[in-house]
Amino acid sequence: MASRVAIVSMGWYGFKSSVDELSFREMMFEAATRAYETVGLDPRRDVDAFVSCQEDYWEGIAITDEFAPEPVGGVLRPTLTVAGDMLQGVAQAYMMIKTGYFDVVVVESHAKPSDITTMHGIFEMALDPLYLRPLNPPNMHFLAGLDAAAFLQRSRLGREHLAMVVAKNKRAGLSNSRASHAAPLSPDDVLSMEPVVDPLTRLDIAPFSDAAVVAVLASEEAARRFTDTPVWIEGISWITEAGTGALAWHTIGAMPGLRVAAKRALAMAGVSRIDTDTSFAEVDDRYSYVELLALEELGLGSPDEVARMLEDGDLDPGGYYPVNPSGGSLAAGVALEATAGFRLLEVYERLLAGGYEEGRERGVVASWRGPPTRTFSVAVLGV
């Protein structure tokens, strides 16, 4: 049987509104150096392949793949890029190790949104050029507004539930050094704001952050050479629904792609229910409503049940089933393709910290690549 796959080390840099002192390549170098030094790994000797998760438009460089190897120690070594979020890259690395041809694979992702002066233009370029882009929508969050409105309509939840998610996550982030956008807010602070794109206010929309994240993945045998505390990838899957022109494949106000990815990843890990078989989850919350929707698609309960858990504090850090104890993207920002890397890092570090009930020593990562994509990834990590 193929080897299990572990994360043996992770490194990061940034998670600030603007990392002024370093270029994106230097941020990659810093994150990689931290990941390698922790376990005494020499990337020129010990790594079989490198995976970089990035996208030309984010870098402002066409065919930016060529810039991937150097900062992570991958020059003249097998390197591939994934134009997707970091969890998609982790899935590729996982499969490479499962083949038996690779023992150690490094996955990196980075984001420098502070370098992007025309974020709206990039978003527009990602819309279907025939059916959606010609509308020239004035605000790039309009798709999220539509999705959030449809979710609230279907679930019969209200803006107050979204406000509770914002307050919970912004506050949870206060104890997280990566959560630069944390704040001691109350739901009323959110509800008192006028929406930007109905029903979402500025506080319901996670701001951007600059960040780089690097993970070192290894086969079971190789993992033991580097660490006594591997964190196992017990399940992982990713799904893309379709582009924004093919609306027949989308269910607005729901995330069937996330549901399918979750089903597959949870089944791989032997998880029947996330709240009984795992201890916490870091799920997408780049918009407040997404956290509730993601929990529904992860099978935690109906929107009604999830809302009740939220009201009762069950989803708080230290609650019955903590969701985004890190503060999520609402507190740490959206770091483009490294956003999933942030969630992975949080689950990785929290599992290493230990203290979980036996049989539930697992955490869930659920990621959306963000609008206008309909791409979702889910992973289950365990110790």
Place this chain on the structure above:
Amino acid sequence: MAMWGKDPRVSVRYPGRMEVEKYVYTPGLHGLELAKALKEGRLIGTRCGDTIYFPPTTFCPDHAMGEPVEIKGPWIVEAYTVVREDSSSRRLDKPVVIAYITPLDAEGGLIHYVEASEEEIAPGIEVEPVFAPPEKRKGTIRDILYFKVKNSAQE
């Protein structure tokens, strides 16, 4: 940081421009059919077996080619949002309504503007496309100027 001053990007910046506005997109077989229909003030989808898809697609879920078929509606607002600020956080003089609109005779739909007041707009209401005058149509989705509430006085 002393080496660079307070904000290194203020002293040294490398501005760039991606020349993406020059791209042209081939509409493809189905896109061309839709373009022709739009110029005639009509909308077409693709029939794949018993199911009709809108917007049209050249290839069906079973990977066979579909055939064009006219979409007549009625068009229903599935969900809507009111955009009050632009992406640069500037308040819009007049908020705009963007809706996901589905035709009852096909799977899928269109995201488009609805000219309706906030009192009028609601999920489930029927709307209809308002086309540009024939001489101004270009075969693009903007040949539909907006959707209006069916039987509304709005023109």
